[in-house]
Amino acid sequence: MYHDLTTNLWYSPLKYVELVPSPSRTRCQTDLLNLLRDKACLPKYYSETEIQPQGAIGMPPPIARLADRQKEHQLSLKLATEASEHTRKLEETAHRDALRRAKESQDASLAAAAQAAQRTQALEQQRHDFELQRVRDAEAMKRAEKANWHRLLQDQDREAAEQRAAYENRKASAAFAAEKKLVEARKAEVEHRANVERCALKEKEDLYERNVKRQLQITQRVDESAQLHAKLRQERPAIEQAQWGSVD
Incomplete structure (x- = not known):
């Protein structure tokens, strides 16, 4: 050897x-x-x-x-x-599966949150449009009431002018005194009606002003709420991403 x-x-x-x-x-x-x-x-x-x-x-x-x-x-x-090595591969596979399930759950949560935010935004927009339409309707009603009041004043002025003309024509008649009393009574009645209409219009205008102020306050609160929700939706994905981590 x-x-x-x-x-x-x-x-x-x-x-x-x-x-x-x-x-x-x-x-x-x-x-x-x-x-x-x-x-x-x-x-x-x-x-x-x-x-x-x-x-x-x-x-x-x-x-x-x-x-x-x-x-x-x-x-x-x-x-x-x-x-x-087999155990390590099993653990690695389980870890990847857990990360995948966590990401799927996170994606589903984000999608649900986005859908909820869209529905909330749509409802807020509908509410905002409804309030604006109410304000427009109130303004249109006010304009219509003013136009009606203007026509009423014109009718009253025309009626008064006609009565004055009739009075002038009846001045020379023998019943001037009685006619004068009748005219005065009619004039007082017209003035009373005008005062009543004027007070009613004033109350309607005051009520309209209060309604407009209230609608504007509601609209402002709705806009502020929409801005706050938009800000929260912008900040939420970054916070949730930091909590979940990243997938290897």
Whole structure:
């Protein structure tokens, strides 16, 4: 047996010729190997330690036991590594699934919040439009009442002018005194009616002014609420993103 001190490897003559190259044996290597086999030279090639080279053969029993224990140790390490890698992959897969489910839940929550915000904004816009229409209707009613009042005054002025003309025509008649009393009574009645109409119009105008002020206050509150909701919708996605984290 040949012992290589640099590598702690043992060679039988057969394995030495087979594994250790030499220029002097190149042409006769095959013949030399056949000769050694004919001489019943056994193939032996192994290390003194438990770590054996590739193709080790012919080990003594103590070294073979060391090599077997080393193989068992390497196998256990390999199995432990594979189990650890399998566990790591399972944990990584579970983590990715959890992140995916969290992102899906977050996306669903954001979509639901966006839909709710759109519905709220639509309702606020409808309420705002309704209040504006009420203000416009009130203004149109006021203009119509003013026009009616103007026509009433014109009718009263025309009636008074006609009565004055009739009075002038009846001045010369014998019943001037009685006619004058009648005219005065009619004039007082007309003035009373005018005063009543004027008071009623004044009350309507005051009520209209109060309604307009109240509608403007409601509209202002609706606009402020819409602005606040818009601001909250802009700030909410950034806060929720920071709470959920990111997906690896």
